[in-house]
Amino acid sequence: xxxxxxxxxxxxxxxxxxxxxxxxxxxxxxxxxxxxxxxxxxxxxxxxxxxxxxxxxxxxxxxxxxxxxxxxxxxxxxxxxxxxxxxxxxxxxxxxxxxxxxxxxxxxxxxxxxxxxxxxxxxxxxxxxxxxxxxxxxxxxxxxxxxxxxxxxxxxxxxxxxxxxxxxxxxxxxxxxxxxxxxxxxxxxxxxxxxxxxxxxxxxxxxxxxxxxxxxxxxxxxxxxxxx
Amino acid sequence: xxxxxxxxxxxxxxxxxxxxxxxxxxxxxxxxxxxxxxxxxxxxxxxxxxxxxxxxxxxxxxxxxxxxxxxxxxxxxxxxxxxxxxxxxxxxxxxxxxxxxxxxxxx
Numbered sequence: 516x517x518x519x520x521x522x523x524x525x526x527x528x529x530x531x532x533x534x535x536x537x538x539x540x541x542x543x544x545x546x547x548x549x550x551x552x553x554x555x556x557x558x559x560x561x562x563x564x565x566x567x568x569x570x571x572x573x574x575x576x577x578x579x580x581x582x583x584x585x586x587x588x589x590x591x592x593x594x595x596x597x598x599x600x601x602x603x604x605x606x607x608x609x610x611x612x613x614x615x616x617x618x619x620x621x622x623x624x625x626x627x628x629x630x631x632x633x634x635x636x637x638x639x640x641x642x643x644x645x646x647x648x649x650x651x652x653x654x655x656x657x658x659x660x661x662x663x664x665x666x667x668x669x670x671x672x673x674x675x676x677x678x679x680x681x682x683x684x685x686x687x688x689x690x691x692x693x694x695x696x697x698x699x700x701x702x703x704x705x706x707x708x709x710x711x712x713x714x715x716x717x718x719x720x721x722x723x724x725x726x727x728x729x730x731x732x733x734x735x736x737x738x739x740x741x742x743x
Numbered sequence: 744x745x746x747x748x749x750x751x752x753x754x755x756x757x758x759x760x761x762x763x764x765x766x767x768x769x770x771x772x773x774x775x776x777x778x779x780x781x782x783x784x785x786x787x788x789x790x791x792x793x794x795x796x797x798x799x800x801x802x803x804x805x806x807x808x809x810x811x812x813x814x815x816x817x818x819x820x821x822x823x824x825x826x827x828x829x830x831x832x833x834x835x836x837x838x839x840x841x842x843x844x845x846x847x848x849x850x
Contacts, residue, residue, distance in 0.1 A: 532832040539839065557744050564756040569795050574751060584747050588754035595759050597787045602767035615767050622764035627792075631831060683843025686817045689803075690838030692796035693821045694831040699789055707786045708793035715797040724798060731794035732787065739786020740779050 520642050526650025529636060533628045533651075534658040540691065541659045543684040544571055545666020546673075551579045555667035562663040566656065567626065570594045572688065577725065593729060601630040608634060609643035617645050624652020627695055706742060711735025809849055817842030 521529075541562060548558035553575070561571050570591040577587040602622055606613060625633075629652055637643060675681075696708065714734035719727030803814035820841035825834035 532830070536832040536835050539836075553748070554744070557748055560744060560749070561752050564752040565759060566756070567759055570755060570759075574755070578745075578748055578751060584750050587747075587751045588758075591751065591755035592758040594791065595755075595762055597791045598759065598762035599766055600787070602763060602765075606767055606770070615770070618767040619764050622767050623760055625763040628831060679843040679847035681843075682813060682846040683839040686813070686842035687835060687839045689796060689799035689814075690817060690821050690842070691831070691835045692792055692799055693818060693838065694825050694834035696789075696792050696796050697822070697825045697834070698829075698831050699792065704786070704789040707789050711790040711793040712797045715794045716801065719798065719801055724801075727801075728794055728798050731797065732791045735790025735793060736783050736786045739790065740782045742782070742786075 520644040521636075521647035522644070523646040523650040526644075526647035526652075527654045528650075529632060529647070530629075530651045530654025530658075533632060533655045536628065536687075536691065537655055537658040538662040538665075539684055540568055540687045541662030542666035542669075543687055544568070544575075545663040545668070546670060546684070547572065547666075548575055548663075549667050549670050551575045553578075555664065558667040559660065559663055562660050565591065566623070566659060567591075567595050567598075568659075568688065568691075573725070573728070582725075590725065590729060593732070598625065601625050601627075605630060605633055605637075608637040613643045614645050617649070621645060621648040621652050624648075624656050626655065629655050631695075631698060703742075704739075707735045707739045710738040809846075812849065813842045813845040816845045 544562065545555070545558050548561065549555065553561075561574055565571050565574065573594065574587065574591055577590060582590075602618075602625060605625070606615070633648065633651060700708070711731045711734060715727045715731030717727075718730040722730075800814060800818070803810050805811060817838045821834045821838035824830070824837040828834070
């Protein structure tokens with residue numbers, strides 16, 4: 516185990532790979548938002564207030580299709596239920612003595628990737644520190660917001676002459692989900708993921724894409740409950 | 744800014760903050776293992792990520808080669824780079840790069 520507690524700057528440095536991943540994804544969110552008819556300020560507000568990639572893309576689809584406000588909000592909330600586990604899992608690794616005085620602030624930045632990066636650092640023997648969590652979270656949050664602003668104001672026009680770049684940015688999200696899936700994949704979770712995937716396909720093809728996501732998640736989680 | 748957008752964003756954002764911060768502030772994490780609720784919660788993450796991947800890749804799976812081939816090469820790039828480097832960010836960037844490259848090569 517290393518002796519020194521990681522600083523804010525250490526956390527900020529550790530956020531660089533996430534920054535590289537987040538900027539193009541949030542850029543494509545900014546572009547998608549303006550294409551869907553939202554203003555740059557509205558796109559930025561979604562990134563600042565929600566700060567959860569997949570939910571934000573879904574928010575665009577729900578809001579532009581005129582879905583009721585409460586249904587839309589509930590759908591987005593249900594999508595992020597998994598975040599409930601990140602804090603407890605991280606603090607278990609950090610140990611009983613870990614400080615949580617400022618967790619009300621840094622925990623806002625506990626996205627899938629920040630959680631993964633923080634957990635990985637602890638697994639490699641680094642000590643837990645709140646300043647480093649602030650650095651890690653702020654780097655990622657700043658990249659997410661600035662990418663959204665750049666995408667919203669550069670707009671789809673900036674990418675019209677670059678179809679390959681446009682296509683690559685469009686694939687950033689499926690690629691991120693696949694990489695995250697690989698990072699958590701193990702024999703125990705395989706039935707959960709298989710059931711979730713199969714139900715998503717069936718419900719998307721027979722009902723709608725939004726139902727596919729909700730029913731897929733629910734079916735996968737129930738498969739986890741029924742698993743011995 | 745429309746009030747619908749602001750309401751949805753504030754509700755979803757408030758829930759996100761609760762999900763991310765409250766379990767740490769309440770220090771309840773050490774008691775989440777076991778029980779049906781614990782199993783449900785621990786399966787929610789993998790189920791959600793699996794669902795999101797399938798939902799995101801599904802529109803690309805059409806008989807049209809120009810849409811399917813880039814999705815296949817991009818997926819293979821993610822798999823290859825993740826297995827080689829065990830990095831979520833590198834695998835994501837490689838998948839997007841190879842996807843874009845295939846679109847460019849297909850003209």
